[in-house]
Every structure is written in C-alpha cells, then in structure tokens.
Amino acid sequence: MPPDTISVVIADDHPAIQLAVKSTLTEIPTVQIAAMCASGGELFAAVEAHRPDLIVTDFTMGRSEGNDDGLRLIQRLRQSGPDTPIVVFTMLTNGGLLTRIQESGVAGIVGKDEEPAILRQICMDAVSGNGLRLSPGISARMASAGAMAGGGISPLSPKEIEVVRMFAAGSPLTEIAGYLHRTLATVATQKRSAMRKLNITSNADLVTYARDNGLT
Structure with missing residues (x-):
C-alpha cells in the first residue's frame, strides 16, 4: 500500500x-x-x-x-x-x-x-x-x-553498450575510460569487441548504429 x-x-x-x-x-x-x-x-x-x-x-x-x-x-x-x-x-x-x-x-x-x-x-x-x-x-x-533474427535481445554486453553510447555521443576513449573508471586499454578492447560483434569496421558506422538503435 x-x-x-x-x-x-x-x-x-x-x-x-x-x-x-x-x-x-x-x-x-x-x-x-x-x-x-x-x-x-x-x-x-x-x-x-x-x-x-x-x-x-x-x-x-x-x-x-x-x-x-x-x-x-x-x-x-x-x-x-x-x-x-x-x-x-x-x-x-x-x-x-x-x-x-x-x-x-x-x-x-x-x-x-x-x-x-x-x-x-x-x-x-x-x-x-x-x-x-x-x-x-x-x-x-x-x-x-x-523477435530479431536469432532471437537475441542484444549482441553487446552492458559494458560494451556504455562504451558505444559514449563514443557515439562524441566522447574520446580517454574520457570514456576516466568516466567509467576503466583503463584505456580495457575501453579500447570493449569498443573493438562491440564492433566485431556488430560486424562493423569503421567508427562512422558504429556511430550510425548507435543513432539508429536509440543509443544516443
């Protein structure tokens, strides 16, 4: 009550x-x-x-x-x-x-x-x-x-989503690392992992993915 x-x-x-x-x-x-x-x-x-x-x-x-x-x-x-x-x-x-x-x-x-x-x-x-x-x-x-192909909700982990979201919003990797309290190497690895899972090879395409999927 x-x-x-x-x-x-x-x-x-x-x-x-x-x-x-x-x-x-x-x-x-x-x-x-x-x-x-x-x-x-x-x-x-x-x-x-x-x-x-x-x-x-x-x-x-x-x-x-x-x-x-x-x-x-x-x-x-x-x-x-x-x-x-x-x-x-x-x-x-x-x-x-x-x-x-x-x-x-x-x-x-x-x-x-x-x-x-x-x-x-x-x-x-x-x-x-x-x-x-x-x-x-x-x-x-x-x-x-x-209902997407393969039935998966999202190919990205929560940590990868945060990195992609911040990167697409214009934050450099050094700023993302400081904000998330992770090392620069960790953030760079998470960004590469996200791009690999999404079959994306360019930063521009990653930003487009984030915009098209409501991450920004």
Missing part, C-alpha cells in the same frame, strides 16, 4: 520535460514533488536530502565530473537506496538497452511519447510494490528486439 503522501524526485536535463512530469504526477492528490534535478549529481544530492518514496529519471543526461547517467546512474541509485523504486522515463528505442535497464532492478520504464496517464499509473504501481511495470510502447520495442 502506498504511503499517505508520496514524495517524488524528478531528474531530466530538459526543463520542459521536468515540468511536464511534475504536472502529470501532481494530478495525483497524494504526490508531493520534493525536487527537480538536471543531472546525476543533482539527483544524488536530492535523494540524500529528501529520501523520496519514488525516483522518476531520464536515462540519458549530460555527463561531467560527478554526474553519472545511463546504467551507472541506475546502479548507483540502486546501491544507495535499494528500497526506493525507480521509474525510467525515456526516449530510448533500442530493445537491447531497454532489456539491460529492466535487468538493473528498476520498478518501471515508460516512453516519453506515451500518454501521461500511463506514467501516472506506472508510478503508482511502483510505489505500491507491484513489481516491474513496462509501458505498452516499451513492451512493444522490447518484443520487437526479441
């Missing part, structure tokens, strides 16, 4: 999305927005300060010193507050990456292009502890990925 008052922290690096999520959730009488954040660093500070009943966060936000996003963000949130449900509100279309997010222990995943009522319902289900909930759009994308 959800608490009488539901404290929510919202994180997205686009102010318009923050306001849209706030407007959507405050239609629930028991919801109180404790904080709205634009980065991973702001999100962790807000979670520490408010200890919310629910976190609603984007997956891809600006990365800089002290600001995680992506799978690292979710992992750190889960470690710092394993009992706090997380709903990921995202434009991601890549079924493989969505599956990785599902496996990370979040309570729900909702597409930003879906009806506000869907976000409200999944957030309430998350607070009520009703198990993992996927919006219809997210479920369809993941089902489509599962």
